[in-house]
Amino acid sequence: MDNHNQLPQSLTSRLFHGENNLFQLAAITIITFVLMSALKFDTFFTMRNMTSMSFLFPELGIFAVGMGIAMLTGGIDLSVVGVANLSSILVGFMFIRFFPAEASPAVAALFIASMIVLAILIGALCGCLNGILISVFQVPPMLATLGTMQLFTGISIVITNGQAVVGYPPQYSAIGNGSIGPVAIPLLIFIVILVLFSIASRRTVFGVNLYLIGTNLKAAVFAGLQVKKQLTAAYMLVGALAGIAGIIISSRTNAAKADYGSSYILQSVLVVVLGGVKPTGGKGTVLGIFLAVLALQFLSSGFNMLRFSNFAKEFVWGAFLLVIMVINYYTNERRKT
Numbered sequence: 532m533d534n535h536n537q538l539p540q541s542l543t544s545r546l547f548h549g550e551n552n553l554f555q556l557a558a559i560t561i562i563t564f565v566l567m568s569a570l571k572f573d574t575f576f577t578m579r580n581m582t583s584m585s586f587l588f589p590e591l592g593i594f595a596v597g598m599g600i601a602m603l604t605g606g607i608d609l610s611v612v613g614v615a616n617l618s619s620i621l622v623g624f625m626f627i628r629f630f631p632a633e634a635s636p637a638v639a640a641l642f643i644a645s646m647i648v649l650a651i652l653i654g655a656l657c658g659c660l661n662g663i664l665i666s667v668f669q670v671p672p673m674l675a676t677l678g679t680m681q682l683f684t685g686i687s688i689v690i691t692n693g694q695a696v697v698g699y700p701p702q703y704s705a706i707g708n709g710s711i712g713p714v715a716i717p718l719l720i721f722i723v724i725l726v727l728f729s730i731a732s733r734r735t736v737f738g739v740n741l742y743l744i745g746t747n748l749k750a751a752v753f754a755g756l757q758v759k760k761q762l763t764a765a766y767m768l769v770g771a772l773a774g775i776a777g778i779i780i781s782s783r784t785n786a787a788k789a790d791y792g793s794s795y796i797l798q799s800v801l802v803v804v805l806g807g808v809k810p811t812g813g814k815g816t817v818l819g820i821f822l823a824v825l826a827l828q829f830l831s832s833g834f835n836m837l838r839f840s841n842f843a844k845e846f847v848w849g850a851f852l853l854v855i856m857v858i859n860y861y862t863n864e865r866r867k868t
Contacts, residue, residue: 560826567833588828589721595802597772605745605812606672608769612792613683614657615777618650619787623696639702650774658770662763687789695788707783729817745812801852
C-alpha cells in the first residue's frame with residue numbers, strides 16, 4: 532500500500548522538479564529577448580509591441596499545450612490546426628445563419644457563449660476520432676493524425692469551396708481583440724489553460740496516468756490502467772484545446788479558412804520539444820512549454836521587425852527543431868553515463 536501511494540508522488544516530483552532544463556530554457560528566453568531588444572530597441576522594446584505579442588502568442592501556446600498532452604503519452608497530433616479551422620468554420624456558419632441581426636447584449640453574449648461551447652465540442656469529437664484510431668485500432672499516432680488532418684481540412688475546403696468564412700458579429704471579436712484592464716483576453720485564456728493543466732497534471736489520477744502511459748505503455752497496461760480510455764480522453768482534450776484556439780483565431784481575424792495557421796503545426800512541435808517534453812513521452816512541464824512559447828514569440832516578432840522572409844522563418848524553425856532534438860539526445864546520453 533505504501534509503495535502504491537509513493538509511486539505517483541515520486542513520479543510527479545521527478546517530472547516537475549527534476550531533470551527539466553528549466554534554467555537553461557529560461558536563459559534562452561531572456562537572451563532572445565535581450566538580443567531582439569538590442570537589434571530593434573525602438574520597435575521591439577515598446578509597450579505597443581509587448582501588447583501586440585500578448586494577443587498573438589496565446590494561439591500558439593494553446594496549440595502547444597495540446598501537442599504537449601499528445602506527446603506526453605508518447606504520441607503526436609498533427610491534426611490540431613485542421614480541427615481548429617473546422618471548428619471555427621462551422622461556428623461561422625452558425626453565426627451567419629442564426630445570429631439575430633439586432634440582438635440585445637444579453638442575447639448576443641448567450642449566443643456567443645453557446646458557440647464557444649459548440650467549438651469545444653466539435654474539437655473534442657474530432658479528438659475522439661483520433662483517440663479511437665490510436666487506442667482501439669492501434670494506428671500509429673503520426674499516421675492517424677496525419678490522415679485526420681487531411682480529413683478535417685478536406686471537409687473545411689468542401690463546405691467553404693476554399694473561401695474564407697466572414698460575417699461574424701462584432702461582439703465576437705472581443706474574444707480575440709479585447710482586454711480586461713491591461714491584460715489581453717487571449718492571454719488570460721492561455722494562462723487559465725496553463726494553470727488548469729498544471730493542476731490536473733499534478734493533482735489528478737488522469738494527469739499522472741498520462742505520464743505513466745508515456746513512460747512505459749506496457750507497464751501501464753499491466754498496472755491495470757484503462758489505457759484505451761485514457762488515450763481517447765487525452766486526444767479529446769487536445770481536440771477541445773484546438774477548438775478554443777480556433778475561436779481565438781477566428782475572433783481575432785474576424786474570418787475562418789481551411790488553411791489558416793498551417794505553420795502552427797511545426798511551431799507547436801518545436802515549442803513542446805524546446806520546452807522539455809520528451810518526444811517519446813513520459814516527461815514534460817507546463818512551465819517549460821510557457822517559456823518556450825515566449826522564446827519563440829520573441830524570435831518571431833524580432834524576425835518580422837528585421838524583415839525576414841516567411842521562407843527564411845520556416846527554414847529557421849525546422850533547423851531549430853533539429854538542433855534542439857540533437858542537443859536533447861546528447862544531453863540524455865550524458866546523463867545515462
